Amino acid sequence: xxxxxxxxxxxxxxxxxxxxxxxxxxxxxxxxxxxxxxxxxxxxxxxxxxxxxxxxxxxxxxxxxxxxxxxxxxxxxxxxxxxxxxxxxxxxxxxxxxxxxxxxxxxxxxxxxxxxxxxxxxxxxxxxxxxxxxxxxxxxxxxxxxxxxxxxxxxxxxxxxxxxxxxxxxxxxxxxxxxxxxxxxxxxxxxxxxxxxxxxxxxxxxxxxxxxxxxxxxxxxxxxxxxxxxxxxxxxxxxxxxxxxxxxxxxxxxxxxxxxxxxxxxxxxxxxxxxxxxxxxxxxxxxxxxxxxxxxxxxxxxxxxxxxxxxxxxxxxxxxxxxxxxxxxxxxxxxxxxxxxxxxxxxxxxxxxxxxxxxxxxx
Amino acid sequence: xxxxxxxxxxxxxxxxxxxxxxxxxxxxxxxxxxxxxxxxxxxxxxxxxxxxxxxxxxxxxxxxxxxxxxxxxxxxxxxxxxxxxxxxxxxxxxxxxxxxxxxxxxxxxxxxxxxxxxxxxxxxxxxxxxxxxxxxxxxxxxxxxxxxxxxxxxxxxxxxxxxxxxxxxxxxxxxxxxxxxxxxxxxxxxxxxxxxxxxxxxxxxxxxxxxxxxxxxxxxxxxxxxxxxxxxxxxxxxxxxxxxxxxxxxxxxxxxxxxxxxxxxxxxxxxxxxxxxxxxxxxxxxxxxxxxxxxxxxxxxxxxxxxxxxxxxxxxxxxxxxxxxxxxxxxxxxxxxxxxxxxxxxxxxxxxxxxxxxxxxxx
Numbered sequence: 001x002x003x004x005x006x007x008x009x010x011x012x013x014x015x016x017x018x019x020x021x022x023x024x025x026x027x028x029x030x031x032x033x034x035x036x037x038x039x040x041x042x043x044x045x046x047x048x049x050x051x052x053x054x055x056x057x058x059x060x061x062x063x064x065x066x067x068x069x070x071x072x073x074x075x076x077x078x079x080x081x082x083x084x085x086x087x088x089x090x091x092x093x094x095x096x097x098x099x100x101x102x103x104x105x106x107x108x109x110x111x112x113x114x115x116x117x118x119x120x121x122x123x124x125x126x127x128x129x130x131x132x133x134x135x136x137x138x139x140x141x142x143x144x145x146x147x148x149x150x151x152x153x154x155x156x157x158x159x160x161x162x163x164x165x166x167x168x169x170x171x172x173x174x175x176x177x178x179x180x181x182x183x184x185x186x187x188x189x190x191x192x193x194x195x196x197x198x199x200x201x202x203x204x205x206x207x208x209x210x211x212x213x214x215x216x217x218x219x220x221x222x223x224x225x226x227x228x229x230x231x232x233x234x235x236x237x238x239x240x241x242x243x244x245x246x247x248x249x250x251x252x253x254x255x256x257x258x259x260x261x262x263x264x265x266x267x268x269x270x271x272x273x274x275x276x277x278x279x280x281x282x283x284x285x286x287x288x289x290x291x292x293x294x295x296x297x298x299x300x301x302x303x304x305x306x307x308x309x310x311x312x313x314x315x316x317x318x319x320x321x322x323x324x325x326x327x328x329x330x331x332x333x334x335x336x337x338x339x340x341x342x343x344x345x346x347x348x349x350x351x352x353x354x355x356x357x358x359x360x361x362x363x
Numbered sequence: 364x365x366x367x368x369x370x371x372x373x374x375x376x377x378x379x380x381x382x383x384x385x386x387x388x389x390x391x392x393x394x395x396x397x398x399x400x401x402x403x404x405x406x407x408x409x410x411x412x413x414x415x416x417x418x419x420x421x422x423x424x425x426x427x428x429x430x431x432x433x434x435x436x437x438x439x440x441x442x443x444x445x446x447x448x449x450x451x452x453x454x455x456x457x458x459x460x461x462x463x464x465x466x467x468x469x470x471x472x473x474x475x476x477x478x479x480x481x482x483x484x485x486x487x488x489x490x491x492x493x494x495x496x497x498x499x500x501x502x503x504x505x506x507x508x509x510x511x512x513x514x515x516x517x518x519x520x521x522x523x524x525x526x527x528x529x530x531x532x533x534x535x536x537x538x539x540x541x542x543x544x545x546x547x548x549x550x551x552x553x554x555x556x557x558x559x560x561x562x563x564x565x566x567x568x569x570x571x572x573x574x575x576x577x578x579x580x581x582x583x584x585x586x587x588x589x590x591x592x593x594x595x596x597x598x599x600x601x602x603x604x605x606x607x608x609x610x611x612x613x614x615x616x617x618x619x620x621x622x623x624x625x626x627x628x629x630x631x632x633x634x635x636x637x638x639x640x641x642x643x644x645x646x647x648x649x650x651x652x653x654x655x656x657x658x659x660x661x662x663x664x665x666x667x668x669x670x671x672x673x674x675x676x677x678x679x680x681x682x683x684x685x686x687x688x689x690x691x692x693x694x695x696x697x698x699x700x701x702x703x704x705x706x707x708x709x710x711x712x713x714x715x716x717x718x719x720x721x722x723x724x725x726x
């Protein structure tokens with residue numbers, strides 16, 4: 001149950017107008033409040049409000065990487081002292097589950113390194129430069145026009161946003177928080193189309209990575225552009241998507257990718273943290289605890305009704321057969337149909353005495 | 364603390380010989396045992412032992428997809444009735460964290476679909492067919508020689524292994540378990556090199572996918588080969604690696620990839636489940652609860668000491684400069700150095716008055 005929404009702007013015409021307050025103390029003083037979601041951005045007053053909420057034994061859930069990277073150690077300690085939680089899955093990688101898997105699914109590993117495309121804006125710019133062979137400032141302008149970059153884009157393009165995120169990931173895997181202002185950070189302002197072409201020509205893709213690598217008695221933690229081999233999955237992460245590669249001594253190499261920003265992906269991460277904070281272990285939910293057996297025939301849908309496009313190869317393909325299938329001919333004897341259900345396709349093939357040698361669905 | 368290891372073979376010369384027992388009742392009857400790891404494979408007696416352990420209030424952790432897919436509903440119910448856990452992260456995707464993220468990190472989503480490369484053997488065979496243009500049986504033989512395929516490979520190549528795994532994932536996201544023997548399953552026995560080439564030529568990669576898609580009042584659940592667009596990350600999953608794509612209504616598209624089998628990745632997943640079973644919420648571990656602040660200068664290593672290869676571009680490159688840098692020349696004015704620390708590279712560049720226009724590290 002959401003009891004308050006704190007915002008200094010006027011929402012008197014909002015359907016939930018009665019929930020809005022401009023006074024943080026209304027929330028902090030209310031003993032019914034067990035958890036607070038902080039999605040304000042910036043260090044102050046977000047940090048101050050979070051600290052106060054934790055001191056009053058309210059869990060705090062945040063998407064604010066600036067606060068987590070700079071004040072996380074203190075806020076975690078305060079949470080622990082007060083028997084509540086400080087949770088921040090949404091602060092790195094948007095909706096990608098990364099904080100929780102690092103904590104709960106890799107606990108049997110020593111993590112050797114974490115490296116990731118942690119900033120969607122710069123990844124969009126790099127891809128724009130690559131596909132359109134445009135310069136950095138032209139690509140930045142397109143990112144701004146598409147709402148992927150702020151009017152003042154420096155936190156993104158100069159690497160500070162990625163620096164905050166790699167410091168958070170590093171703290172998760174190494175148990176030590178390093179301030180983003182202490183690490184080596186290079187952004188993409190000086191990357192040229194030529195660099196990107198050279199990468200491409202020699203089997204690499206240029207990517208801005210935040211990296212935390214275990215070293216003897218410590219770690220290298222830094223942000224800079226990299227040439228990434230094309231067979232590494234990070235090279236396949238395009239546009240505003242984020243991707244994170246984790247290497248564990250037992251599990252080997254893992255990759256996690258998904259939307260790194262956006263209101264719904266961020267909300268997805270925040271909501272799970274809220275459920276964790278207020279409802280106990282979210283993995284103990286109904287799905288794990290109870291699986292209905294398929295007593296009903298209804299649940300599993302008949303595969304013959306599934307619709308999709310299909311690759312078909314014949315001894316030879318006639319124009320008329322291709323037309324019947326609404327198909328794109330891809331070689332003299334193979335085509336990809338337009339969308340049919342399995343049974344519709346069966347019927348067309350049978351009616352026209354078409355006998356494919358191969359039939360493979362298109363994903 | 365590991366108290367027993369159940370195995371019918373002789374381990375009298377093993378360093379842990381005293382832990383071995385051939386009698387399951389030694390374990391079941393011992394009230395000190397709180398959790399049992401079942402990694403036997405096969406339905407029986409693995410299911411029977413698991414059921415009995417749960418009935419005696421011992422949590423069971425398993426990598427056995429056959430048992431989970433066929434008896435998971437009953438075992439979960441028994442676990443719940445007895446106040447213990449039945450955990451099976453290792454049963455799908457080897458060491459890839461997938462079960463736990465689906466349960467605990469996507470709890471604010473309706474999952475729309477799950478699709479994955481769930482069997483490493485078949486993915487290896489497909490890649491072998493693609494890169495060497497070899498036929499199915501030749502590729503299978505190489506998989507067997509490399510230990511990636513069993514002597515009787517039918518559970519892999521005919522899709523049953525993938526079917527069990529997609530039924531487990533489907534149960535996790537839809538809350539209903541469907542028997543693997545009820546779903547549509549096609550393996551890769553009939554896939555030809557020509558199909559793989561046609562995929563490649565038309566912008567796809569051929570992959571064997573297990574798929575669970577939400578439909579009105581139910582779901583399509585099936586296994587078959589697919590043409591997957593090359594810009595989908597599943598197309599980039601090579602060799603014995605597994606990859607899983609999850610689409611949620613809030614989070615959008617996520618990908619998880621990693622080693623789908625192997626003793627250490629499987630152990631990684633089992634160990635975390637054990638920690639969950641015996642030690643409470645594994646996400647409440649030391650790393651989350653406490654971050655040391657970087658009071659010591661030692662932890663963050665000096666970036667200038669980090670070693671790696673570097674792309675350098677100059678106004679022009681001389682053969683002698685390239686030789687100094689142990690470099691591979693990639694264009695008339697650009698090269699990739701051999702491995703140096705940052706400071707070693709700085710020193711060579713300065714000593715020889717080499718002033719790069721671009722300097723980008725190789726990942």
